[in-house]
């Protein structure tokens with residue numbers, strides 16, 4: 001589990017301006033030159049975008065539309081069973097296409113009317129401060145590429161499906177959108193790397209991989225679970241602990257390996273209050289208060 005982690009493939013630009021995406025080891029696209037060419041092409045479009053420009057439009061191929069359709073077909077019924085009510089309501093409210101890949105501009109248009117969020121393109125990983133900080137302004141940095149078509153239900157890195165199917169739908173819920181803004185404000189407020197890491201860790205175990213109790217059943221509200229075919233079927237068999245920010249900030253987790261612990265809120269309301277309250281109060285003293293041991297060096 002948690003293979004669908006934040007393991008972005010590095011993106012470089014050479015002196016001639018050629019953009020290259022260096023796919024991570026084990027990526028299903030590594031042996032497919034056409035996929036790599038396409039990834040470079042999409043990364044170059046994202047990279048060229050500047051704030052204030054119109055959102056870039058990608059002419060997705062039929063293969064890419066098919067990947068989107070396949071994942072929607074598989075995840076749709078699983079969302080009905082395993083996602084929290086707020087997520088399923090938000091999916092209906094945002095009403096994104098299931099038969100083709102949506103453009104970032106369509107995601108933005110939908111979210112603007114619901115919670116004021118907008119999507120902007122990212123070629124790959126965005127620095128922590130910028131990714132989290134801009135959430136305060138209602139801006140979500142999103143990749144635009146899709147996973148490899150040979151393995152539509154698996155991706156070693158966050159692709160458009162994760163960003164839109166998971167985060168985008170969640171950001172259509174006003175409480176979740178506020179929570180993301182509070183996380184962004186916390187990331188901007190803190191001034192030490194340790195405190196920023198605490199924000200990232202709590203974000204990981206809540207916004208990405210959070211679960212909660214709803215009428216006696218464990219449901220998912222984390223984008224990483226809700227956008228992953230494997231995770232959504234397995235999360236019920238994980239070790240489930242109550243919300244515990246100190247544990248989230250101190251537990252040793254490896255995003256590339258099976259992560260056996262999830263933190264469950266008692267309800268959607270409790271999650272919003274507690275997690276939102278945590279981000280609202282988060283400051284440079286938070287790591288000490290939580291007992292985070294400063295790593296040497």
Ligand SMILES: [Fe+2]
Nearest residue numbers: 158208223224
């Ligand atoms: Fe994510």
